[in-house]
Amino acid sequence: MRRLSLSLVESQVKSLVERCCVDLSADLLDGLEKRRGGEPCPWAENTLASLLENARVASRERIPLCQDTGMAVFFVLLGDDLLFERDNGTKGLEETLQRAMRDAYRESSFRTSMVMDPLRRKNTGDNSPAFVHWEFLPGDSLTISFIAKGGGAENMSRLKMFTPACSAEEIEAWIVETVVQAGSNPCPPTVVGVGLGGNFDTVSWLAKRALLRTPLEAANLDPFYGGMEERLLKKINGTGIGPQGLGGETTSLAVHVEAAPCHMATLPAAVNINCHAHRVGRVVL
Amino acid sequence: MILPYRLTTPLKDEEMAPLRAGDQVLLTGDIYTARDLAHKRIQEAIDRGLPLPFPLKGAVLFYAGPTPKPPHRHVGSVGPTTSGRMDPYAPLLYSLGVKATIGKGPRSPRVKEAQLLHQCLYMAALGGGAALLSLSILSMEVVAFPELGPEAVYLFKVRDFPLTVINDLHGGDFYLEGPARYREGRP
Ligand code: SF4
Numbered sequence: 001m002r003r004l005s006l007s008l009v010e011s012q013v014k015s016l017v018e019r020c021c022v023d024l025s026a027d028l029l030d031g032l033e034k035r036r037g038g039e040p041c042p043w044a045e046n047t048l049a050s051l052l053e054n055a056r057v058a059s060r061e062r063i064p065l066c067q068d069t070g071m072a073v074f075f076v077l078l079g080d081d082l083l084f085e086r087d088n089g090t091k092g093l094e095e096t097l098q099r100a101m102r103d104a105y106r107e108s109s110f111r112t113s114m115v116m117d118p119l120r121r122k123n124t125g126d127n128s129p130a131f132v133h134w135e136f137l138p139g140d141s142l143t144i145s146f147i148a149k150g151g152g153a154e155n156m157s158r159l160k161m162f163t164p165a166c167s168a169e170e171i172e173a174w175i176v177e178t179v180v181q182a183g184s185n186p187c188p189p190t191v192v193g194v195g196l197g198g199n200f201d202t203v204s205w206l207a208k209r210a211l212l213r214t215p216l217e218a219a220n221l222d223p224f225y226g227g228m229e230e231r232l233l234k235k236i237n238g239t240g241i242g243p244q245g246l247g248g249e250t251t252s253l254a255v256h257v258e259a260a261p262c263h264m265a266t267l268p269a270a271v272n273i274n275c276h277a278h279r280v281g282r283v284v285l
Numbered sequence: 286m287i288l289p290y291r292l293t294t295p296l297k298d299e300e301m302a303p304l305r306a307g308d309q310v311l312l313t314g315d316i317y318t319a320r321d322l323a324h325k326r327i328q329e330a331i332d333r334g335l336p337l338p339f340p341l342k343g344a345v346l347f348y349a350g351p352t353p354k355p356p357h358r359h360v361g362s363v364g365p366t367t368s369g370r371m372d373p374y375a376p377l378l379y380s381l382g383v384k385a386t387i388g389k390g391p392r393s394p395r396v397k398e399a400q401l402l403h404q405c406l407y408m409a410a411l412g413g414g415a416a417l418l419s420l421s422i423l424s425m426e427v428v429a430f431p432e433l434g435p436e437a438v439y440l441f442k443v444r445d446f447p448l449t450v451i452n453d454l455h456g457g458d459f460y461l462e463g464p465a466r467y468r469e470g471r472p
Contacts, residue, residue, distance in 0.1 A: 041467050043307070043449075050411055050447075058416035064362045067352050067415040067435075109355035111435050121322065123434045152367045152389075152412070184460055185367050185390040187412035240464040244412055245390070246307075246449065247463030277413040 001081050002140035004285060007088040010100045012283045013144055017072065017104035020279040021064045021148050024055040027216040028253070028278050035189070035250040044248025048189075051243070051276055066187075066277040069110035070148035072101045072130035075209060081140035094132060097144070101130045113151065133205060141284060145212045148279040153190065154272070156182035159204055162267040171196070171269055172228065176235045178271045179252065184245020187275035191216065192236065192255045195270040197262040207272035210256035212280055220257055229255045243276075253278075289447070295343040296384045301406055304450050306457030310408060311445040316345045316387065317428070320366055322436040324374040326429075331377065338429030338438050342382035349388075350435035351425060352415070360422045363441075364415035365389040368407070372396045379403040387448060391460045400452050407452035409459075421446040 029052065036048040058065040074097050090096045105112060105127040112127040158178045162171060175194055182190075195206030219226035232255040242248025253276070262268060274280075292300060294314025304310065317339050319327065330337055348368050352361035368388030375386065376399035384405055389412040392400070400407060410418055422441050429438040451459045 040470075041463075043463065044467070047411070050414055050417060054411065054414040054417035057420065058362070061358065061416065061419075063355060063358065063416050063419065064352050065416055066413045067350060067362045067364050068366070069352065109353045109361055111350065111352040111361075113350075113435065123436070125434065150413075155367065183391060184409075184412070185369065187389065240468040242464060242467055244409065244449075245460055245464070246409075247459075247465070247467035249467070275413050 001083045003083050003085055004142060005085045005087050006090060006093065006096045009093065009142070009285060010088050010096045012285060013097055013100035013146070014104045016144070016146050016281050016283050017101055017148070018108050020146055020281045021069045021108070021110055022062060023059050024065055025278070025281065027214065028276070029055060031216055031253045032189070032276070035253070039248050039250060041242070041248050043246055044242045044250065047243040047246060047248070048250065064110055065279065066150060066275070067111055068113060068150040068152065069105065069127070070150045070279065071114060072127060073147045073149050073208065074130055074132045075145040075212060076132060076134050077141070077143040078134060078136050079139040079141045080136060081138070082142060097132055098128060098130055102126045102128055133209070143282060143284045145282040146280070147208070147211060150275055150277065153186035153275040156186045156273045157204070157207070157271060159268070159270040161200070162269055164264070164267050166267060168228065172232055172235070174269065175232055175271055176239070179236050179273070180239055180241065182273055183241055186273045187277065188241055188245055188252065189243055189250045189276050190252045191274045191278050192232070192252050193272040193274065194255065194257040195272070196257060196259045196268070198260040198268060199262065199266065200268060202260060203268035203270040204272065206258045206260055207270040210258040211272060211274050211278070212282070213256045214280070216254045222259070225257045225259055229257050232257075294345055296345065296406070298404055301404070302454055304406065304453050305455070306450055306453045306459035306462055308450045310448040310450060312345070312448055313444050313446070314345070314442070316347045316441050316443055316446070318347045318349045318351065318439040318441065320348055320350050320436050321370055322433050323430055323438050324371055328374055328377070331381070339440070341378060344383050345385045345387065346378065346383055347387045347441065351439060354425065360419050360425045362415035362419050363422065364418050365410040365412055368392060375399060379405045392452060397452055397458065401454070401456060404454050406450065406454065408448040409451050410446070410448055418446065
């Protein structure tokens with residue numbers, strides 16, 4: 001058993017959240033910079049230059065990259081051999097994550113975007129609750145990934161229960177169609193997360209988890225899906241939607257596909273789109 | 286490089302008429318934010334004949350919900366939200382005098398029709414460019430529905446606020462024309 005202090009977890013998670021919403025990661029900056037030179041339309045090139053400038057201003061002024069600082073989503077990989085020291089006055093890890101998130105949003109003047117109820121829509125005032133997904137694994141390490149997920153891009157998500165008779169081409173066409181339908185709404189250039197397999201509930205979790213993959217250009221380790229990612233990115237960047245949907249090549253920066261076992265009668269597919277304000281990060285403790 | 290147009294509020298028809306989809310605009314003056322819940326409240330006020338939080342005549346509406354003002358700065362970050370969610374309200378607001386709207390993402394055919402009928406512009410601000418856009422904002426002040434937090438109506442005084450014309454007064458739509466021009470290889 002390894003003992004881990006919850007105070008330590010709390011301070012690390014809090015600064016992770018603060019960093020993610022203000023500083024665009026190096027691979028995003030690289031991706032935007034690389035694509036900028038390849039844009040044939042001057043307005044597309046200018047748009048990418050403005051996005052890079054936005055990232056510089058946010059870092060310099062210590063303000064959020066985007067006013068939508070998102071819903072807070074954590075993915076936790078929890079080693080079985082960990083023992084938490086409750087030295088921060090909370091009841092445990094979940095409460096620690098929630099409090100670290102709330103404190104980060106309040107102290108950094110981030111926008112609180114959560115409402116208490118889907119129909120009565122009163123703002124909770126502190127961006128709570130964060131969404132926390134748990135996975136358990138052997139060992140004594142703790143990995144906490146965070147994504148600040150904006151509503152505009154989230155609204156462009158799609159889920160479809162295909163049947164086993166459907167070909168990979170049909171599913172790819174549906175994924176591209178999802179990105180085309182989203183158009184300018186999710187602030188392209190986007191990062192496209194795709195889940196395949198699992199069941200109705202896990203497939204959307206897979207699609208969101210696919211967004212966490214770093215570095216951005218990393219392909220799925222299974223060459224079958226790695227090849228699919230490459231084809232999808234090429235097709236998506238052939239649609240002409242372009243940065244901000246104003247026309248151009250760079251509609252997406254990356255497509256990440258994650259697959260999982262599924263029932264022999266099913267073939268679930270889900271797409272979760274994220275914007276260029278791809279605020280993803282992790283701490284390993 | 287084509288120079289941007291400069292517009293100042295209140296907008297005048299004769300200054301808006303030369304603009305074409307795809308043109309760059311630097312806007313100076315007063316803009317009001319309103320997003321989902323503020324629109325709902327404004328619609329209710331209109332339905333019940335109650336006074337409105339700000340004059341709609343000649344107004345420029347910005348679909349946005351800013352971050353709170355941080356202690357070290359005069360404003361937080363603010364950029365556009367998806368305009369399509371405000372489509373159900375837009376035709377009525379245009380008919381009551383709103384002259385331009387700012388957001389991101391395409392408008393419905395019904396909204397585009399209303400824009401042409403009432404000669405209203407639709408412009409996009411840089412989506413996810415909230416830090417950069419904040420440099421063009423001189424001040425922010427809540428003018429209505431403070432209880433809605435980020436969804437309240439704010440008055441922004443802006444100088445040279447950068448925008449792209451999406452729907453001009455002549456039926457142009459840059460979300461259609463921009464990608465088409467790229468595909469046809471005429472940048
Ligand atoms: S889609 Fe992303 S970049 Fe665009 S407004 Fe929402 S959070 Fe910001």
